[in-house]
Amino acid sequence: MAYKKVKLNHISRKALEVGHVYKYPVFYKDIGDIYQALIEQDESFTKETQDKIDKLQLKDLYVLTKDHPLYEKDTQVYIAKILDDNSISSKLKSEIIHDMATDTINELFSGEINKNKIDRSTELVNDTIQLILNDESAAKAMLGVTSYDYYTYTHCVNVSIYALGFGAHLKLDKNKLNVLGRAGILHDLGKKNIPNEIVNKNGRLTDEEFSTMKSHPVLAVEILKELGENNQLVLDAIEQHHEKLDGSGYPKGLKAHEIHILSQIIAIADIFDALTTKRSYKDALKTFDALSIMKNEMTSELNPHLLAEFMVFMGNRIDRYK
Numbered sequence: 001m002a003y004k005k006v007k008l009n010h011i012s013r014k015a016l017e018v019g020h021v022y023k024y025p026v027f028y029k030d031i032g033d034i035y036q037a038l039i040e041q042d043e044s045f046t047k048e049t050q051d052k053i054d055k056l057q058l059k060d061l062y063v064l065t066k067d068h069p070l071y072e073k074d075t076q077v078y079i080a081k082i083l084d085d086n087s088i089s090s091k092l093k094s095e096i097i098h099d100m101a102t103d104t105i106n107e108l109f110s111g112e113i114n115k116n117k118i119d120r121s122t123e124l125v126n127d128t129i130q131l132i133l134n135d136e137s138a139a140k141a142m143l144g145v146t147s148y149d150y151y152t153y154t155h156c157v158n159v160s161i162y163a164l165g166f167g168a169h170l171k172l173d174k175n176k177l178n179v180l181g182r183a184g185i186l187h188d189l190g191k192k193n194i195p196n197e198i199v200n201k202n203g204r205l206t207d208e209e210f211s212t213m214k215s216h217p218v219l220a221v222e223i224l225k226e227l228g229e230n231n232q233l234v235l236d237a238i239e240q241h242h243e244k245l246d247g248s249g250y251p252k253g254l255k256a257h258e259i260h261i262l263s264q265i266i267a268i269a270d271i272f273d274a275l276t277t278k279r280s281y282k283d284a285l286k287t288f289d290a291l292s293i294m295k296n297e298m299t300s301e302l303n304p305h306l307l308a309e310f311m312v313f314m315g316n317r318i319d320r321y322k
C-alpha cells in the first residue's frame with residue numbers, strides 16, 4: 001500500500017516492538033512524496049521487518065496523523081515494559097526514551113500546542129527519572145545520546161537530560177527532579193510565539209530583535225498557564241532561566257538569592273548545551289572547553305558552587321570526546 005500527500009506524523013523507529021501487532025499502518029518515505037507501508041494494518045512487527053529497516057537504512061518512519069494517538073498509547077505501554085526489563089540495556093532504553101522525547105518536543109514546537117502534548121512530555125520526563133534513579137549507568141547512557149546538532153527541540157531535550165542527570169548527581173528528591181526535567185524540556189517553549197527569522201537568525205540580533213527574543217521566558221509561562229499548568233516551581237524555573245546572579249539577566253534582572261536554585265541549574269544546563277552543540281554559524285565546543293569558558297568567563301553570572309559540582313558531574317559521566 002503506497003500513500004501520497006496524506007497527513008503523517010514522524011515516529012521513532014526505536015519505538016516499534018518486535019512481536020507487537022499494530023492496529024494501524026506504519027510508513028517509510030520511498031521516492032519523492034510517496035510513502036510505502038512498512039507494516040500494514042493489523043500486521044505484526046517482525047524481526048524480518050526490523051532487519052529491513054536496517055538494510056534500507058530507514059531513519060524516519062511515519063503513521064497517519066489520525067492514528068498518532070494509538071501510536072502514543074502503544075509507546076506508553078512499551079516504555080513501561082522495557083523500563084522493567086533488565087535484559088534491555090540502559091543504552092537502548094535511553095535511546096528509545098530520547099527518540100520519543102525528541103519527537104514529542106518537535107511536535108510541540110512545529111504543530112499546535114495542546115495539553116496532551118505537554119502531558120506527554122511530562123510522562124517522558126518521568127520515564128527518564130525512573131530510568132536514571134534505578135540504574136547507575138543510565139544517567140551516563142542518557143548523556144551519551146544527547147544530540148550535537150542544535151535545533152530548538154533537540155536543545156530542549158538535551159537541557160532536560162543534563163538538568164536531570166545533574167539533579168540526580170546532587171541527590172535531589174523525585175519532586176525536584178520532576179520540576180527540573182519539566183522546566184528543562186519546556187524552558188524555551190515561548191520561542192514558539194516568536195517569529196522564526198528571529199529565533200533562527202544567523203548572527204547578531206538587532207536591539208529590537210533581542211528585546212523580542214527576551215520575552216520568551218514570560219511567553220512560555222503564559223502558554224503553560226493557559227494550558228492549566230499550576231506548579232509554581234516549574235513556572236518560576238522557566239521564567240528565571242535567563243536571570244544571572246549579578247542581576248544582568250532577564251526578564252526581571254533578579255539577583256543571586258532571588259533566583260530559584262532549580263533555575264540556576266537549568267541556566268547551567270542551557271548554557272552548556274548551547275556551547276557544545278553545532279550551529280550554522282559556529283562549531284560545537286568540546287566539553288572541556290565549554291566548561292572552561294563557563295568557569296572563567298561567566299563567574300558573575302552562574303552559581304560558582306553549582307558550576308564546580310557540574311564540572312565534577314560532567315567529568316564523571318562523560319567519557320566521549322566531543
Ligand SMILES: [Fe+2]
Binds near residue numbers: 187
Ligand atoms: Fe532560553
